[in-house]
Amino acid sequence: MSLSKYLLSRLGQALIVLWAAFTLSFLLLQMMPGDAVLIKYMGGDFALTPEQLANIRQIYGSDNPPLQRYLSALTSTLTGDFGYSIDAGVRVTALLADNILPTFRLAGLGFLAAVVLSFTLAFLSYFSPFSWLRRVITMLPSLFVAIPVFWLGIMLIQMFSFRLRLVPVINPGPWVGLILPIATLAVPISAPIAQILMRNIDDVMTRPFVAVARAKGASLNWVFWKHVLANALLPVLTICGMLFGELLAGAVVAETVFGLNGIGRLTEAAVATLDVAVLQAVVLLSAATFVTINLVVDLLYPLLDPRLRKNAKAV
Amino acid sequence: MGVAEEPRTGVSAGSRTAEWWRPVLEQIKGIGPATWLSYAVLILAVLWALFPGLFTAYDAITGTPGQQLRAPSLAHFFGTDALGRDVFSRVVHGSVHSLSGAFVATAVGLVVGTALGLLSGSVGGVVDEIVMRIVDVLLSIPGLLFALSIIILLGFGTLNASIAVGAAAIAAFARLMRSEVIRVRSSDYVEAAIGSGGKLSSVLWRHVLPNSLTSVVAFSALQFGSAILQLSTLSFLGYGAPPPTPEWGLLVAEGRNYVATAWWLTAAPGLVVVIVVLAANQVSKSIRGRA
Numbered sequence: 001m002s003l004s005k006y007l008l009s010r011l012g013q014a015l016i017v018l019w020a021a022f023t024l025s026f027l028l029l030q031m032m033p034g035d036a037v038l039i040k041y042m043g044g045d046f047a048l049t050p051e052q053l054a055n056i057r058q059i060y061g062s063d064n065p066p067l068q069r070y071l072s073a074l075t076s077t078l079t080g081d082f083g084y085s086i087d088a089g090v091r092v093t094a095l096l097a098d099n100i101l102p103t104f105r106l107a108g109l110g111f112l113a114a115v116v117l118s119f120t121l122a123f124l125s126y127f128s129p130f131s132w133l134r135r136v137i138t139m140l141p142s143l144f145v146a147i148p149v150f151w152l153g154i155m156l157i158q159m160f161s162f163r164l165r166l167v168p169v170i171n172p173g174p175w176v177g178l179i180l181p182i183a184t185l186a187v188p189i190s191a192p193i194a195q196i197l198m199r200n201i202d203d204v205m206t207r208p209f210v211a212v213a214r215a216k217g218a219s220l221n222w223v224f225w226k227h228v229l230a231n232a233l234l235p236v237l238t239i240c241g242m243l244f245g246e247l248l249a250g251a252v253v254a255e256t257v258f259g260l261n262g263i264g265r266l267t268e269a270a271v272a273t274l275d276v277a278v279l280q281a282v283v284l285l286s287a288a289t290f291v292t293i294n295l296v297v298d299l300l301y302p303l304l305d306p307r308l309r310k311n312a313k314a315v
Numbered sequence: 316m317g318v319a320e321e322p323r324t325g326v327s328a329g330s331r332t333a334e335w336w337r338p339v340l341e342q343i344k345g346i347g348p349a350t351w352l353s354y355a356v357l358i359l360a361v362l363w364a365l366f367p368g369l370f371t372a373y374d375a376i377t378g379t380p381g382q383q384l385r386a387p388s389l390a391h392f393f394g395t396d397a398l399g400r401d402v403f404s405r406v407v408h409g410s411v412h413s414l415s416g417a418f419v420a421t422a423v424g425l426v427v428g429t430a431l432g433l434l435s436g437s438v439g440g441v442v443d444e445i446v447m448r449i450v451d452v453l454l455s456i457p458g459l460l461f462a463l464s465i466i467i468l469l470g471f472g473t474l475n476a477s478i479a480v481g482a483a484a485i486a487a488f489a490r491l492m493r494s495e496v497i498r499v500r501s502s503d504y505v506e507a508a509i510g511s512g513g514k515l516s517s518v519l520w521r522h523v524l525p526n527s528l529t530s531v532v533a534f535s536a537l538q539f540g541s542a543i544l545q546l547s548t549l550s551f552l553g554y555g556a557p558p559p560t561p562e563w564g565l566l567v568a569e570g571r572n573y574v575a576t577a578w579w580l581t582a583a584p585g586l587v588v589v590i591v592v593l594a595a596n597q598v599s600k601s602i603r604g605r606a
Contacts, residue, residue: 020452028464146592150551151567152587158574158581245457253461253548268552270426283464285360287455 010298014291021287022077029276046310082281087273091280095266098286103262106178107251109241110185117186118194123263125198126224144191149250153184153257181254189247196239205266207231234305241297244290321451351602353594360591364411368570373401373562384577393583394446397573402566406584413543413588416555416562420542423481425535428488436496436547446489453486454479462545466554471561473546476555480545484538491534495527502526533603540595547588563588 001077068140076083082092118141125137161169167180204210205228213223252264263282346354363370373379373391382399387392393402435446453461465479499505500523508518547564549555556562558569563584570580 001340013490016448017452019598020448021455025456025464028468045462077544090462116334124367141598143593146544146596148551148564148567148585148588149548150548150564151581151588154567154571154574154581155585158578162575244457248457249459249548253552267460267463271467271552271554274467279460279464279467283456283460286457287452290455290457 007299010295014295017291018284019289022074022284023070025280025283026073029280036129045315077284082284083277085270085278087269087275087278092277095278096263096281096285097262099263100265102239102260103251103255103264106185106254106260106262107247109178109182110250110254111189111240112249113182114189114193115240116191118197121190121194122197122201126201127220141191141198144187144194147187149184149188149253150257152187153180153254156180156184157257163291177258177260179218181258184254184257184267185247185250188250189243191244192239196236197232200235201228204228205230213288218220234301237297237300237304241294244286244293328533330594346508348599349597353597353601356590356594357598360410360414360594363407364414365497367408367411368403371401373404373408375400375405376559384573386577387579387583390492393499394577394579396569397575397578398598402580402583406563406587407565409563409566409584411472412560412562413546413564413591414454415474416480417539417542418548419474419477420481420484420546421535421539423478424484425531425537427482428485429492429531431485431489432492432494433496433524434517436493436500437515438525445494447493450486450489453483454490458545459548462549463554466549471557473552473556473560476546476549477542480549481544483545486539488531488534490532492527495530496523499523499526533599536595536599536602540592541601543588543592543595 023255073083080093082096084090085092085095088095103240121137121140125134128134128137157169157180160166168178210223210227213227218226248263251262252267254260255262255264256268263285266278267282269275270282367375371594377400379395379399380403382391382395383397385395387394391401391403393406395401396405431446431450456464461483462476463477465482466475469475469478495521505518505522508522509515513521540586543563546555547562547567550562550564552569555566558565566584567581567588570577570584573580
């Protein structure tokens with residue numbers, strides 16, 4: 001298969017997955033018994049007559065038969081229109097546009113911090129002169145995955161804001177306020193990366209070419225940077241692609257705990273008010289991001305590993 | 316891996332009990348101290364859920380006046396909250412919500428996912444193609460968002476949150492089961508069983524299912540720990556059990572308003588979650604290591 005053909009088929013697969021994700025989320029979210037119109041206008045100050053409710057439903061198009069709603073939702077989604085948020089009364093795209101950058105910044109920096117943390121752990125465990133230290137470090141990732149993210153966030157606030165008074169709680173400034181959320185996000189994300197990295201390093205260390213290099217007199221340091229690291233890195237790339245869901249879930253929780261604006265807070269509010277259009281848009285957006293990231297990761301492989309490039313040509 | 320390749324039919328007649336106990340005994344012999352400790356933690360948590368009265372004399376819902384916000388002491392291991400309720404008692408009484416929720420979540424994922432994987436791996440062809448594409452789609456949606464979509468559909472509450480967490484795990488179970496079925500199917504004894512006239516369904520039941528069980532059980536234990544985490548996250552966000560249920564995530568959420576003054580309100584329940592999840596993960600690792 002030539003490269004362009006391979007690219008096209010992967011792209012086609014990605015599009016099918018996205019269409020199916022749209023259909024699935026539409027089916028799930030349109031099967032609900034109550035709807036956001038009812039939630040918003042049912043009681044209290046907003047109480048409306050049934051006629052007015054029906055009128056609102058007509059405006060939002062939520063009284064049409066299901067198939068018609070599905071088709072119109074599909075065509076408008078294809079043109080980049082996710083409809084209106086019933087709770088906020090504005091376009092979903094406007095809400096997303098307002099909230100996507102802070103989340104992107106938080107998730108991006110959190111991921112970066114996770115990569116730095118996991119590589120630090122792997123280096124420490126490799127170069128550690130004491131076996132007990134090495135054992136402690138290799139146990140850390142298992143601990144990291146067992147910690148609830150929201151709890152970690154609260155504990156960090158408690159420790160660094162209230163006990164040590166290092167990070168102010170009130171009006172911390174845009175970047176200082178991100179320190180603790182980033183740390184909260186980095187811990188659970190770093191665990192699988194560190195685990196894979198450590199396992200790969202151990203694995204590569206047992207290969208014959210390492211023994212040959214050592215026998216020729218290369219130091220552990222030399223072997224690590226020249227031979228082991230490059231060989232241990234590739235599987236890390238795969239796990240990075242898979243981690244997007246965790247990263248997004250972590251961002252949702254971190255935004256809630258630290259009171260930051262973003263997609264996470266938007267999602268949380270959408271669930272509380274049954275704002276289906278917003279939730280579906282978030283689901284689609286994250287599915288699209290997941291598919292794109294994994295597509296890019298797959299395409300990066302042959303660029304990074306010369307062996308795969310040769311094989312791809314041969315096939 | 317060599318041991319797993321041997322057929323285990325499990326239904327041999329005669330000395331059935333002896334046959335059944337021998338591998339279990341061998342398993343127990345090789346268990347390390349960390350795994351023993353993990354089993355002990357899980358058993359203790361289950362005992363908390365079944366007989367909370369044995370472990371604490373305090374009431375979980377009504378507090379003692381004049382005992383508000385006491386720091387941890389011998390009388391109150393985890394201190395007391397703003398209503399004078401003993402936090403240790405709330406954690407003990409809360410274990411039934413967290414554990415049964417995680418159990419339901421794991422069961423939903425296990426039953427539906429394993430059935431799908433078994434179907435996909437054994438029938439093959441178009442069915443396999445369709446099921447695996449659906450699994451791809453499910454895996455492309457982040458677990459938390461998928462769970463939230465299910466919660467919007469079903470409504471809030473402990474049971475609904477558990478079903479949502481379980482539904483989000485179906486795809487992973489299906490994928491694992493399918494790969495196990497395909498691995499076992501290509502082994503000689505399955506070919507021999509089919510070659511000697513066994514029906515596909517009976518071969519699946521007697522040979523394929525028992526032989527792929529170890530990794531599925533290991534994954535279930537892992538999933539159990541992760542379900543506790545996800546459920547506590549959902550109830551922290553307010554979609555799970557309503558207050559004053561002493562669910563673990565909710566305990567942390569309630570303690571959040573007192574981070575500046577009463578650290579034990581958040582620290583203690585969260586620590587219990589960490590320990591139980593660590594134990595479940597360790598058990599999963601030990602089962603997988605023996606496959």
